[in-house]
Amino acid sequence: MYVKEISEIENLIQKQAQWRNRCINLIASENIVSQRVRAQAGSDFAHRYAEGHPGERYYRGTSYIDEIENQLTTNLKILFACDHAEVRPISGTNANEAVFSRFVCPGDVVMVNSTPAGGHISHHREGSLGKFTKNIIDIPLTADGYHLDLEKTMYLIEKARPKIIVLGKSLFLFPEPVQELSEVCRQYGTRIMYDAAHVLGLIAGKQFQRPLKEGAFLMTASTHKTYYGSQRGLILSNMEADDWRKIDRGAFPGSSSNHHLDTLAQMAISTYEMMEFSEQYAVDTIKNAKALAAALDRFGFDVQAKEFGYTESHQVAVNVRDFRGGERVSRNLEINDIIINMNMLPHEPLKSHDHPDGIRIGVQEMTRFGMGAVEMEHIAELIKECIIDRKPVKEEVNRFRSEYQRVKYSYDEPQPRQLKVLDGKRVKS
Numbered sequence: 129m130y131v132k133e134i135s136e137i138e139n140l141i142q143k144q145a146q147w148r149n150r151c152i153n154l155i156a157s158e159n160i161v162s163q164r165v166r167a168q169a170g171s172d173f174a175h176r177y178a179e180g181h182p183g184e185r186y187y188r189g190t191s192y193i194d195e196i197e198n199q200l201t202t203n204l205k206i207l208f209a210c211d212h213a214e215v216r217p218i219s220g221t222n223a224n225e226a227v228f229s230r231f232v233c234p235g236d237v238v239m240v241n242s243t244p245a246g247g248h249i250s251h252h253r254e255g256s257l258g259k260f261t262k263n264i265i266d267i268p269l270t271a272d273g274y275h276l277d278l279e280k281t282m283y284l285i286e287k288a289r290p291k292i293i294v295l296g297k298s299l300f301l302f303p304e305p306v307q308e309l310s311e312v313c314r315q316y317g318t319r320i321m322y323d324a325a326h327v328l329g330l331i332a333g334k335q336f337q338r339p340l341k342e343g344a345f346l347m348t349a350s351t352h353k354t355y356y357g358s359q360r361g362l363i364l365s366n367m368e369a370d371d372w373r374k375i376d377r378g379a380f381p382g383s384s385s386n387h388h389l390d391t392l393a394q395m396a397i398s399t400y401e402m403m404e405f406s407e408q409y410a411v412d413t414i415k416n417a418k419a420l421a422a423a424l425d426r427f428g429f430d431v432q433a434k435e436f437g438y439t440e441s442h443q444v445a446v447n448v449r450d451f452r453g454g455e456r457v458s459r460n461l462e463i464n465d466i467i468i469n470m471n472m473l474p475h476e477p478l479k480s481h482d483h484p485d486g487i488r489i490g491v492q493e494m495t496r497f498g499m500g501a502v503e504m505e506h507i508a509e510l511i512k513e514c515i516i517d518r519k520p521v522k523e524e525v526n527r528f529r530s531e532y533q534r535v536k537y538s539y540d541e542p543q544p545r546q547l548k549v550l551d552g553k554r555v556k557s
């Protein structure tokens with residue numbers, strides 16, 4: 129009865145894959161998984177349940193996922209040098225909710241990055257945090273807007289005694305001063321929560337700050353931005369066992385029931401890829417972001433934080449008010465198969481969220497396809513031609529992108545041909 133409708137959906141799925149494969153994808157919160165990880169999407173685990181912990185499930189039939197989950201947890205503890213890893217949240221927001229639901233009570237003060245400053249929606253009054261307290265205050269920023277004002281923040285911590293300060297954000301150009309705040313936070317009983325969603329892969333690759341080492345009480349994250357895993361969430365920490373039990377209950381039954389076992393198995397594979405390749409990937413990603421920022425600046429764009437070297441992450445922020453704002457610019461780029469998102473910049477009032485001055489660009493996905501500084505220069509040129517010269521660039525975007533199809537930093541790469549022994553002779557396999 130619905131055969132035609134189903135075909136239409138299948139057709140849309142195919143069209144999406146073909147289209148985004150022709151595009152220069154620069155959304156800072158996305159990435160692609162390797163072929164090897166993708167091949168496991170929709171495995172038998174996609175149909176199963178496994179509430180609880182490996183070996184102590186509420187369901188039978190879980191012995192294989194138990195083994196996978198144990199391996200993943202062990203590997204994450206090694207990769208991030210921490211005592212605890214909670215892998216059951218199915219998204220970054222879900223991970224944040226697991227924390228807020230156990231550590232924030234009505235009336236508690238919590239300090240966060242404001243939305244224009246880049247704070248994630250789950251840290252806010254309208255998002256997950258707002259379900260647990262309304263007493264949410266913004267972290268003060270320095271005049272440039274991209275750094276926390278240390279003196280004012282310390283003063284506020286002393287006066288307001290927040291239960292938690294949430295560092296880490298979605299417009300995330302520079303490391304947060306975790307170490308610098310850790311002493312004053314200890315003194316006033318404030319716990320530092322670090323939302324590493326955007327920079328998890330850079331932390332894994334040891335090219336960004338190490339929040340847990342610097343004094344963060346815990347780190348939450350999603351697993352599919354600079355950490356090129358399946359779409360899930362994580363909580364990592366060195367906290368005491370009593371506190372960790374609260375996180376455990378926050379994750380299940382607090383913020384999830386079943387935890388989507390097929391993407392968990394994919395995440396276990398991605399984590400091995402990260403263990404092997406994240407260092408080089410993080411180095412290349414940050415180098416590319418700096419190269420793209422410098423080229424856009426040279427072509428006449430108002431690239432943010434120039435006096436600080438533009439960026440130390442995978443992101444670049446640009447004020448495009450002179451080109452009719454982020455909404456118009458992102459739309460024009462999309463017509464030309466360059467995909468970015470409009471973004472509020474720190475100087476903007478909250479009400480500008482539908483028509484902000486800014487765009488946010490992330491280079492992590494194109495880096496994964498093997499692009500380097502030369503390619504970043506070409507992407508900047510295409511953006512300039514599209515936005516400043518108002519020329520169509522779609523054809524060149526598609527041609528250029530067709531040259532970058534293989535997912536690097538993974539076991540998808542052609543391996544050196546193995547020599548194997550056959551009948552006493554060494555031959556190529």
Ligand code: DSN
Pocket residue numbers: 156157220248298299325
């Ligand atoms: N809102 C997403 C981002 O684009 O940064 C993260 O969840």
